[in-house]
Structure formats: C-alpha cells, structure tokens
C-alpha cells in the first residue's frame with residue numbers, strides 16, 4: 022500500500038471515523054450477511070506446532086496482581102535467555118486465549134473486545150524460544166497451535182529495520198505483532214469499528230505487560246514502526262489485514 026494511502030487512512034481515522042455516529046442499520050450484520058470467521062483461515066496442509074494446553078504449563082511464578090500493576094514498566098533490555106514453550110503458550114493464552122465459544126461466529130477470550138468481535142490476529146517473530154525454530158508464526162487460538170508463516174533469516178535485523186531502528190526489538194526472545202482484520206469489526210460497527218479495534222489492542226498489550234512478570238520477562242509496547250515493512254515481514258497484505266501494535270518479550 023502506498024504511503025499516501027496510509028496517511029489518508031490515518032487522517033480519516035483521526036478526523037472522521039473516531040467521532041462518527043454508528044449507523045447500525047447500514048452494517049453488514051444488519052443487512053443479514055454472515056459473520057466473518059473468528060480466526061483467519063489457514064491452509065489445511067500448513068505446518069503447525071501444538072502448544073502446551075492451559076493448565077499443563079510449568080515454571081510460572083505466582084504473582085500478586087496489585088504488585089504486578091504497581092511495578093509495571095516498559096522493559097527494553099533483555100538477558101538473552103530463552104523463553105520456554107510453556108511460557109510462550111501462557112503469554113498467548115493471556116493475551117488472546119479463548120475462554121468460551123458462544124456460537125460459530127463468536128468466542129469470548131481472556132481480553133475484552135467491542136461486541137466480542139476480536140478483530141486482532143497475533144503473529145510471533147520467534148528468535149529464542151526453546152523447542153521452536155526461529156521464524157514467523159501465527160497463533161491459532163481455536164486450535165491452540167502456532168502456524169508457521171515464514172523463515173527466521175536475519176529476523177533480528179529485519180525487526181530492527183521495520184521498527185525504525187529500535188534494536189531492542191531484535192534482541193528480544195520473541196516479538197508479538199498484533200494485526201487488525203478490520204472487516205471482523207466492521208461487519209457489526211461499520212466505520213465506527215476502527216476506534217474500537219485500537220481500544221481492543223490496548224487491552225491485549227496491557228495483559229502482556231502484567232503476565233510477563235509471572236515468567237520473569239518484560240515487554241515494551243511499540244507503535245513506531247514502518248507499516249509496509251512490518252506488514253511484509255509477517256506476510257500480510259496491508260489492506261484487509263495490517264500490523265497495528267508490537268511488543269518484544271525477553272527475560273529480564
């Protein structure tokens with residue numbers, strides 16, 4: 022997507038969409054169209070990795086919630102120690118895990134979402150996770166699996182470049198990249214979807230900050246990145262799906 026289209030989209034979001042009245046009668050939901058899938062589909066023969074199931078994870082520290090909130094801070098320096106697969110599975114569950122399936126088009130997750138639409142997908146740039154080859158993966162919350170979407174060649178350098186020189190992203194054990202799939206929210210809210218997608222992303226990242234403490238790790242929200250470069254890095258088209266927020270995670 023051209024830079025001009027990105028700038029126009031952002032300008033339209035800030036000046037118009039964020040203040041727009043919701044015209045529910047004009048939404049696809051009220052026109053009777055079926056809801057889009059709650060998880061981005063993937064090819065049946067795609068390479069997947071099973072994640073350890075909730076409840077089977079070992080090595081998590083009990084954390085006092087009020088202390089976690091009091092001591093929350095952005096961490097940009099990591100020890101270089103690997104994350105365990107149990108730890109990564111725990112972080113994924115805490116940020117996008119499914120609590121309850123309501124019907125084919127709706128699921129409740131560990132984070133809130135406007136209308137329970139959950140218009141985000143989670144990509145992981147994995148650099149140092151025990152038992153996982155370096156590369157780009159997508160979390161499949163319905164299956165509790167990781168889908169392999171790309172190789173790990175020069176991933177730290179590509180991440181540093183795509184985050185406009187923020188080299189701590191390239192030194193993390195893994196970088197969470199949340200994308201927006203706008204139609205999943207627009208189906209119900211039309212143009213008002215864009216405000217609530219951004220609000221939803223905040224909840225997700227806050228959970229990541231808090232639960233990182235339970236595995237002796239830290240994170241730092243990143244919204245300053247090169248949009249086309251980041252979309253290319255995780256293999257999304259930048260139109261129907263685009264990166265919206267990032268968070269490197271590493272042991273501290």
Ligand SMILES: Cc1cc2nc3c(=O)[nH]c(=O)nc-3n(C[C@H](O)[C@H](O)[C@H](O)COP(=O)(O)O)c2cc1C
Nearest residue numbers: 093094095096097184187241242243244245246266
């Ligand atoms: C929406 C958002 C975007 C941010 N983007 C970046 C970023 O690109 N790079 C960075 O180093 N920190 C980024 N931060 C982290 C802030 O700089 C940090 O939260 C702030 O300095 C306060 O520090 P604290 O989180 O330790 O309380 C971002 C935080 C938020 C909430």
